[in-house]
Amino acid sequence: MSTEVPLLQVEDLTKLFPIRRGLFQRVIGHVRAIDGVGFDIRRGEIFGLAGESGSGKSTLARIVVGLDGASSGRIRFVGEDVHTLRGTRGFRRRVQMVFQNPGSSLNPRRSIEQTLSVPLRFHGIAPSAIAPRVRELLEMVELPASFRAKYPFELSGGQKQRVAIARALAVEPELLVLDEPTSALDVSVQAKVIELLMRIRNELDLSYLFISHDLSLMRNFTTRIAVMYLGKLCEMGFTGDVFDHPAHPYTQGLISSVPVVSEEEAALKPAVERIRGEIPSPANVPPGCSFHTRCPAAFRPCRIDDPAFVQVGFEHRTRCHLFPRDSTA
Amino acid sequence: MTVSGPNKGGPVLRVDDLRVAFSTFDGVADVLSGVDLEVHPGQRVGLVGESGCGKSVTMRAIMGILASPPARVRGRITFAGEELLTMGRAQRQALKGTAMSMVFQDPMTALNPVFRIGEQLTDVVRWADRRRGLRRTASERRARILEVLGQVRLPDPERIFDAYPVQLSGGMRQRVLIAMALLNRPRFLIADEPGTALDVTTQDEILRLLNELVRDEGLALLMITHNLGVVREMTDYVYVMYAGNVVEHGTTDAIFAAPAHPYTRALFACVPKLSGGRAYAGIEGTLPDYTRPPEGCRFHPRCPHAEARCFERPPSFDLGEQHHSACWLHAPTEAKS
Ligand SMILES: Nc1ncnc2c1ncn2[C@@H]1O[C@H](COP(=O)(O)OP(=O)(O)OP(=O)(O)O)[C@@H](O)[C@H]1O
Ligand SMILES: Nc1ncnc2c1ncn2[C@@H]1O[C@H](COP(=O)(O)OP(=O)(O)OP(=O)(O)O)[C@@H](O)[C@H]1O
Ligand code: SF4
Ligand SMILES: [Mg+2]
Ligand SMILES: [Mg+2]
Numbered sequence: 001m002s003t004e005v006p007l008l009q010v011e012d013l014t015k016l017f018p019i020r021r022g023l024f025q026r027v028i029g030h031v032r033a034i035d036g037v038g039f040d041i042r043r044g045e046i047f048g049l050a051g052e053s054g055s056g057k058s059t060l061a062r063i064v065v066g067l068d069g070a071s072s073g074r075i076r077f078v079g080e081d082v083h084t085l086r087g088t089r090g091f092r093r094r095v096q097m098v099f100q101n102p103g104s105s106l107n108p109r110r111s112i113e114q115t116l117s118v119p120l121r122f123h124g125i126a127p128s129a130i131a132p133r134v135r136e137l138l139e140m141v142e143l144p145a146s147f148r149a150k151y152p153f154e155l156s157g158g159q160k161q162r163v164a165i166a167r168a169l170a171v172e173p174e175l176l177v178l179d180e181p182t183s184a185l186d187v188s189v190q191a192k193v194i195e196l197l198m199r200i201r202n203e204l205d206l207s208y209l210f211i212s213h214d215l216s217l218m219r220n221f222t223t224r225i226a227v228m229y230l231g232k233l234c235e236m237g238f239t240g241d242v243f244d245h246p247a248h249p250y251t252q253g254l255i256s257s258v259p260v261v262s263e264e265e266a267a268l269k270p271a272v273e274r275i276r277g278e279i280p281s282p283a284n285v286p287p288g289c290s291f292h293t294r295c296p297a298a299f300r301p302c303r304i305d306d307p308a309f310v311q312v313g314f315e316h317r318t319r320c321h322l323f324p325r326d327s328t329a
Numbered sequence: 330m331t332v333s334g335p336n337k338g339g340p341v342l343r344v345d346d347l348r349v350a351f352s353t354f355d356g357v358a359d360v361l362s363g364v365d366l367e368v369h370p371g372q373r374v375g376l377v378g379e380s381g382c383g384k385s386v387t388m389r390a391i392m393g394i395l396a397s398p399p400a401r402v403r404g405r406i407t408f409a410g411e412e413l414l415t416m417g418r419a420q421r422q423a424l425k426g427t428a429m430s431m432v433f434q435d436p437m438t439a440l441n442p443v444f445r446i447g448e449q450l451t452d453v454v455r456w457a458d459r460r461r462g463l464r465r466t467a468s469e470r471r472a473r474i475l476e477v478l479g480q481v482r483l484p485d486p487e488r489i490f491d492a493y494p495v496q497l498s499g500g501m502r503q504r505v506l507i508a509m510a511l512l513n514r515p516r517f518l519i520a521d522e523p524g525t526a527l528d529v530t531t532q533d534e535i536l537r538l539l540n541e542l543v544r545d546e547g548l549a550l551l552m553i554t555h556n557l558g559v560v561r562e563m564t565d566y567v568y569v570m571y572a573g574n575v576v577e578h579g580t581t582d583a584i585f586a587a588p589a590h591p592y593t594r595a596l597f598a599c600v601p602k603l604s605g606g607r608a609y610a611g612i613e614g615t616l617p618d619y620t621r622p623p624e625g626c627r628f629h630p631r632c633p634h635a636e637a638r639c640f641e642r643p644p645s646f647d648l649g650e651q652h653h654s655a656c657w658l659h660a661p662t663e664a665k666s
Contacts, residue, residue, distance in 0.1 A: 052528045053499075156615065157380075186380040186555050191599040192611035213529060216558075216601040243605070257533035258603055259558030261585065265603040274537075275530045278498045 005079045006040035007207050013037045013073035015059055031283045033059040035231040046208045048222030052279045055228040057211045061179045065097040093123050096168035100180035102160035106152040113148040119170045137166040158189035177209045215258050219243050227251050230290045237316030247318035249297045340367040341517050341549045347404035349386050358619035360386050361573045373550045375560040378570035381616050384553045388519050393421055423460040430515035432523050433506050440494040447490035450474045457513040477508045500531040521553045536563050557600050561585050569593045572627040579652030589654040592628045
């Protein structure tokens with residue numbers, strides 16, 4: 001193991017959203033959107049974050065890029081506390097985000113050139129350098145230079161997402177947070193956007209935090225992956241290990257419910273009972289293991305104790321009573 | 330509806346040479362250019378293709394919910410032996426939501442937030458009863474609704490009946506929409522992207538439910554989706570559509586074992602595999618502008634195998650008893666004399 005400082009370190013992060021009611025908007029409880037999450041992203045890595053809707057993925061992404069603050073815990077960027085970095089232009093330049101919905105993340109009244117110039121100007125690029133940089137960015141995301149003058153409504157979903165990626169790349173970030181960048185696109189367009197992301201990562205030596213609920217895509221695209229359930233990580237490891245030997249019943253259920261296109265892939269799905277029912281509200285997280293209400297393997301302790309996040313293989317962790325305390329190291 | 334004699338054993342739905350054009354500012358958009366398909370009782374049929382290829386237009390033409398103008402619909406759509414496009418308005422209206430029914434895609438918008446689930450379902454039953462001249466009491470209608478809510482595995486139908494849509498989760502709302510489609514005992518169901526607004530685990534449950542209903546009720550299902558995995562796991566027969574044409578069709582097993590049309594192959598190559606390994610390149614180019622569609626095979630501008638004869642429309646070649654593909658590559662090479 002190298003001793004290099006990870007690019008991003010997330011330590012014991014928690015985010016509570018107040019629930020308000022009534023005339024005086026009294027706080028009557030909290031949504032635990034993120035609950036004690038910790039992981040590192042190493043330089044050059046594509047770190048995947050999977051999980052059902054409402055599990056806290058976007059909330060985590062927003063905190064990582066500094067759009068939102070955490071309730072507790074810490075994030076370090078190349079060893080430095082982001083809390084002190086946050087708001088500094090240096091940090092905001094180094095971490096950029098691409099949002100899920102390519103339509104609504106672009107300003108409809110700005111031409112593509114204007115859209116791409118905003119971050120350049122904000123980060124103090126000389127006015128004379130802006131036009132050439134815009135051309136370079138368009139070329140990087142494989143859009144013709146004539147697109148400078150176009151407006152978002154003239155672009156297809158895939159083209160808009162390319163512009164959003166170009167905008168994020170404008171200020172030469174080191175970490176790109178991609179929140180479901182292709183889930184609004186169809187498979188053939190998705191394939192092209194993913195190919196583009198692969199290429200620019202190699203060319204620009206970028207790292208990605210990649211959020212998606214498409215597990216097949218995760219399998220192909222990420223280096224390591226973490227699976228989130230109700231604000232907590234329930235499994236984390238190298239992508240190959242997690243897919244070949246999923247430990248947590250939730251991960252197993254997720255993988256086995258992916259519809260696949262070949263017998264070969266179907267044979268890879270763990271033969272487990274399907275997950276039934278729906279994810280409980282994060283305002284009302286079940287006690288003990290938060291997955292026990294849907295878990296086909298649940299037994300007595302699951303309703304009482306919250307399992308620890310234990311090691312089950314090389315850099316492979318899970319949070320489930322079926323794996324009592326660190327069995328392997 | 331009663332099954333008319335000659336139709337027994339035949340398809341419940343048959344679409345012949347369906348053509349749909351829209352008048353737009355840029356001219357006439359020639360979207361569907363001769364779609365043929367069949368759905369038999371008890372059969373689950375998939376219709377797949379890229380976004381914009383005409384899946385929803387096909388569905389809307391079948392259901393008779395394309396506004397016309399701007400749409401111009403030609404060809405034949407035969408349902409249970411009766412010709413829909415020439416049928417009288419009232420008769421066609423009476424079929425909708427009764428013998429042929431559809432599951433809406435988006436559970437958030439298809440339900441009215443200000444009415445209770447029970448009220449909305451009662452409206453659907455009452456409306457159909459009136460069309461069919463059926464007299465039922467309020468309690469008979471309620472009993473039918475509770476029965477169907479149970480059928481779609483909603484726990485505690487009485488509670489659901491009195492609930493407002495916001496009080497239900499996404500998966501429960503999708504079940505309510507399936508219940509709504511089943512209320513009037515359809516024989517044929519169209520589902521446009523069922524469950525795509527849901528999580529994988531919930532989507533999986535919904536698809537399984539549809540599967541059981543088709544089996545238990547002997548329904549015919551036409552499922553529209555761009556998820557090839559869903560098609561493989563959920564259908565018996567598949568139509569692959571490109572730019573308003575069916576380019577390949579066959580049993581699901583045949584097509585997944587050996588996709589033949591260059592478009593089908595390209596589409597399959599875009600799908601990330603759970604087994605990992607190598608990626609996908611995407612299909613070069615984009616769907617054509619329907620106001621100026623390419624001549625001949627509409628896929629030729631994007632096809633790696635295109636040649637001169639592709640400027641003429643290829644016929645559908647039989648690759649097996651239940652596998653057909655419309656591409657010149659399948660033309661038998663002429664024996665030299
Ligand atoms: N500003 C907010 N105020 C209150 N609750 C919030 C806020 N933002 C998010 N939440 C809640 O926090 C939880 C996590 O939401 P989040 O958007 O992070 O989920 P997600 O994993 O990104 O889901 P999806 O896959 O649907 O995008 C949800 O229950 C959500 O309702
Ligand atoms: N009312 C209309 N007027 C003009 N063009 C229309 C109209 N309705 C649909 N079209 C066009 O018909 C084509 C096919 O659209 P359709 O909605 O059937 O696609 P689809 O295959 O269902 O795609 P998706 O997977 O995105 O739902 C599109 O180019 C669309 O713009
Ligand atoms: S701790 Fe228990 S309930 Fe939780 S995942 Fe493991 S077996 Fe299931
Ligand atoms: Mg999200
Ligand atoms: Mg559609």
